[in-house]
Amino acid sequence: MRFLIIIPAHNEEKNLPLTLDSLQKQSCKDFRVVVVNDGSTDRTSEVISRYTENDVRFTTINLQKSEHQPGSKIVHAFKNGLQTEPVDEFDIICKFDADIILPENYLEEVGKAFTNNQTYGLVGGLLYVEKDGKWIYEGNSNKHHVRGPMKAYRRECFIQIGGLRETLGWDNIDSILLEDLGWKEIVIPGLQVKLIKVKGADYTIRPADYYGRYFYFLGLNRFLAYTAAAKEALKIKSPLFFFNIVGSYERCRSKKIELKITKEEQKAINARRWNMLKKKWLKM
Incomplete structure (x- = not known):
């Protein structure tokens, strides 16, 4: 190869x-x-x-x-x-x-x-x-x-x-x-x-705006985006973090920023995330 x-x-x-x-x-x-x-x-x-x-x-x-x-x-x-x-x-x-x-x-x-x-x-x-x-x-x-x-x-x-x-x-x-x-x-x-990480950097902690934009550009629907936001907020035990993520996500939606995936690809991504959610959280 x-x-x-x-x-x-x-x-x-x-x-x-x-x-x-x-x-x-x-x-x-x-x-x-x-x-x-x-x-x-x-x-x-x-x-x-x-x-x-x-x-x-x-x-x-x-x-x-x-x-x-x-x-x-x-x-x-x-x-x-x-x-x-x-x-x-x-x-x-x-x-x-x-x-x-x-x-x-x-x-x-x-x-x-x-x-x-x-x-x-x-x-x-x-x-x-x-x-x-x-x-x-x-x-x-x-x-x-x-x-x-x-x-x-x-x-x-x-x-x-x-x-x-x-x-x-x-x-x-x-x-x-x-x-x-x-x-x-x-x-x-x-x-x-x-x-080779930058000394003192912690890539596991991201600002709320990052997560909101990430969930939007991933093509997640509202339910999945809000669920993902709740998961991140629970990690640091911060209700405010949840609302900040959701706010960032909604700002992207209101601006109708173009996605780099097709409608069919977006459907596939949401279907896969939903299946993952059922498997991990709902034990279905």
């Missing part, structure tokens, strides 16, 4: 070398890397040059800095990188972040999973973060979901779902759509990917 790996990068001079070094150390050597320099103002371009000048598998493109919109910015950069390569010459399309460290067998094991299981559409490992000198499971998502920093898609699946959407929630939209089309999303627990 041949890999096409797209890595969006903005001001990642410190982290990017760790990511690219981990790729050079892979036991699987059949890959192509496109690093998308998204308007960096630090020495990211110099870092990239050290690899592109010495390893023909690495290439790059430079963009003007994308507008900072959660979700859409990174997908916009990814799509620009994807356009530089003939997708049909690759078996697996990867979207990796510029601040991860992959185990040396990552590509090899992902390739084996796809080869041995023709229904696998999306495969990845688990994210680990450093805490008190130890690498521990991040725990920001269920262990059956491939996180955004390390997505690997079978090419046919990637094309069938229409690629990635430039919107908040893209890394959940892809999972739902591919499963609705009969593909499977698989996490390989033994593949531990290190996420």
Whole structure:
């Protein structure tokens, strides 16, 4: 299996070398890397040059800095990188972040999973973060979901779902759509990917406005959005948080902001979320 790996990068001079070094150390050597320099103002371009000048598998493109919109910015950069390569010459399309460290067998094991299981559409490992000198499971998502920093898609699946959407929630939209089309999303627990978090940052805590917009752009109907809002509010035991999330969601609805999914895809997403709700909460 041949890999096409797209890595969006903005001001990642410190982290990017760790990511690219981990790729050079892979036991699987059949890959192509496109690093998308998204308007960096630090020495990211110099870092990239050290690899592109010495390893023909690495290439790059430079963009003007994308507008900072959660979700859409990174997908916009990814799509620009994807356009530089003939997708049909690759078996697996990867979207990796510029601040991860992959185990040396990552590509090899992902390739084996796809080869041995023709229904696998999306495969990845688990994210680990450093805490008190130890690498521990991040725990920001269920262990059956491939996180955004390390997505690997079978090419046919990637094309069938229409690629990635430039919107908040893209890394959940892809999972739902591919499963609705009969593909499977698989996490390989033994593949531990290190996420180099900003010191002191906590990605598990998001502002209410983020959640409201996220639920809207995911295409959730009111009932499911309000239910999801209640779940987030319960986590921090704050009724006000619920109302703030709902307020953000309703503002998006009143503005009729365009969604990046079709009506049919929206129906599929709501159906999947409803089934998940019945299974987890209502035990139906």
